[in-house]
Amino acid sequence: MSDNSFYGFETLAIHAGAAPDPATGARSTPIYQTTSYVFDDADAAASLFNLQTYGYIYSRLGNPTVSVLEERVAALEGGRGAIATASGHAAQQLALFTLMEPGASFVAANKLYGGSVTQFTRTFKKFGWHCDMVDVEDLAAVKLALAKPTCKALFCESLANPGGVISDLETLAGLAHEAGVPLIVDNTMASPALCRPFDFGADIVIHSTTKFISGHGNAMGGMVVDSGKFDWAQNDKFPSLTKPEPAYHGLVFYETFGDLALTVHGHAVGLRDLGPTMAPMNAFLAITGAETLPLRMQRHSENADKIARYLDSHPNVLWVSYAGLEGNKYRRLADKYLGGKAGSVFTFGVKGGYEAGIKLVEACELFSHLANIGDTRSLILHPASTTHRQLTPEQAEAAGAGPDVIRLSVGLETVEDLVRDLEQALEAI
Amino acid sequence: MNHDIYPNQYIRGILDDTKVIAMVGASPNWNRPSFFVMKYLQAKGFRVLPVNPGAEGQEILGEKVYASLRQLPDKIDLVDIFRNSEAAGPITDEAIQINAKAIWMQLTVRNDAAASRAEAAGLKVVMNRCPKIEFARLNGEIGWSGVNSGVISAKRRKLPL
Structure with missing residues (x-):
């Protein structure tokens, strides 16, 4: 057993998350086509539901095949953890769901995939989320937009779809951090094989795994990857992570899970209550695709x-x-x-x-x-x-x-x- | 020791060398992290002795609560600190005095000066980590939450204990 931070990218693309199956020794990752998992006893079930121990409950929250893909992509991006979703759009919603509240806003690059522009500026309005679209090459405009007290995040694409625009990630990360908010980067077009946004200060990476990670045009999927480096307690902007969660008897995610807080919240609240889970079959296809990324x-x-x-x-x-x-x-x-x-x-x-x-x-x-x-x-x-x-x-x-x-x-x-x-x-x- | 990133062998070495853990800041409240970390570690075969002056004389998960590390009757391998970074300083000094082998500061707890004193006295130190998460990570049981375990292996995984 060794530490994956010492392995090369190609090795991680093939091995990360996918040791041989503990039950059967199967070398390729099995498709765990099941909705639910038996509990050892009532006490174990209670501990699982209270997030006090590890294990699978129901495939809306987690599934062993999907978990392999989550770990694979987290490792390729150099992140701490990841949440797989049904599509890239679901990943964007899930990442923002943890950060946003009704009445909150975020800043997004105006050169984005058209579907993201529509999701951000029209559909998210129904949640009471406001998106300020700015030209991220105009740094003064970015600064001004980030200074809005309701602002929770800065969003851009590493390589924009379809304009061929490349964002200056390091500069944007600096501006976001000055404003006390994370930089979220959609890295779908570049993929971690060309660009690793965490190396330049980004805090959260979004993927449509449907694209290059899966790579064969046959499986829908999305991913939220967390660097684990953002300090959620530096201000009072992120109560979902820093205040007691009533649905878990007052558990505080950042206190309990530290740099895994966003990853655990994304599963335990995001996937649980919004429900955009990736199907195990799609995860299997994306795992196979990722091997040749x-x-x-x-x-x-x-x-x-x-x-x-x-x-x-x-x-x-x-x-x-x-x-x-x-x-x-x-x-x-x-x-x-x-x-x-x-x-x-x-x-x-x-x-x-x-x-x-x-x-x-x-x-x-x-x-x-x-x-x-x-x-x-x-x-x-x-x-x-x-x-x-x-x-x-x-x-x-x-x-x-x-x-x-x-x-x-x-x-x-x-x-x-x-x-x-x-x-x-x-x-x- | 670089306390920003720990090699897997280092963490595994500490857990393998530990049988008895003193948990400073252990809470009798079932929904506090210290409580369910203690419960988890007990289930994995560790003896955990709770230390909390506010709960002295009570029992947590079948173990008597002590007011300080000095009062513990058994030899301690690892001192697990569920207190803030500042409080971790004097607790580390006490841990050195009782000849603990290692200090473990929980998530968001980090005191580099205390870590240096402990390392100078020959103790191993882990900061801003959780032994429950690390144990689970190294034993292939944390995958459900999408965690990057940092483990690469072509060997068949052991079934969780």
Whole structure:
């Protein structure tokens, strides 16, 4: 037995959380397809329900297969613990649920995945949560927004979807900590293989495991990862963790669980009462996917880089927003935060605007026209007519999803085949 | 000792060398962390002697409560401190005097000066950790809560005790 802080990333991707099954010796992680677990006796059951001992009660709160994925992703991010959820959206809600109260607010980057913008600014209103969207490159505006007394968190994406924007994590973490709130980073697009936000001061990482972690476009899932480093008792902003919890006979999560407080609260209150639990089958698929994450991210990035360079020289392409290109505004941040890589999801502008964009996606044979990213298959989308259509034109433009924008998620096919497919589609418009 | 991150072998070594624990700040209230940590450690085979001047003479989980470490009748391997960081200082000094082998300060409790004195006297020290969580982490039973156990192994896990 040894300490996983001394193992390399590839080893963790395969082994973290997944020792051979104690009951059977099964080497691959078994799918524990069960809703519930027997209690040894009434006293043991009482201790479990009071969070006084460890064990499984009911799969809404925890399941052995799901736990393996939680530990896997926590280890890859260098975090203290993690909470798996049914989707990335559920992960965002669950993380904020612990931090927020009715009447509370949080600050979010205005360049975010369109679905997050809608969730934050419209749906969360029904909980009495307010989201202040700011340009996180305008540090004065970020500071001002964070100074609001109701503010509980700063939220950004490490590599934004779909605009190819990279957040200056270290600077933003500094501003958040000055304001006494955690920095939450959606690390879905970069994945821990390219970027580990905790190394730059972030406090909570969010994933849609549906994307690169699972990697094969076959399993929905989300994850909240806690660094365990944020001091929840430094101010009175986080009563869910620092005040007695009536549903657990006055137990105080931060006092009882220390740097595991957010992780335990996410299961014992968040999953228990909101219920967005990951299915064991989906956890199994994501565990299998995660084993090849480092290899896949390497090839995803290489293929994307070649395609970005091809598009950059094409006469029907107006611009390419890919941080791997020389002269790109975010190249320096890609070097600092993404190991010089820029991921495999990026956008470009097609000559001819909205109509040409629709024609282009319909002309592709090998690129699949669908609303997902982080698949082995290459994917293409026209955000303005699909994922970002709930937004106002101003919001869509701010999120990098204007009328001429095409989003690619470059897969693992032979890169020459992908170039040929784009070539014939660009000729067809 | 770097008290920001402890190697697994260090923590396991302390737990393996411990049979009798003095728990300073043990509470008779069933819903206080000290109570259910004591209950858990008893279930794992440790003898736990509660120390709490406010509850002297009472019993907690079948064990008599003592007012101070000096009054304990048995030889103590580990002193587990459920008090604040400042109070952990004099308790550490008493633990050195009674020849305890190790000091353990609970989650959010950290006193680096006291730790240095204990280490100079040959004691091992763990701070800002919980022996219940660490025991569970090293024995593969904490997974339900999504904790990164820090353990990598291709050996079949033992079933929890």
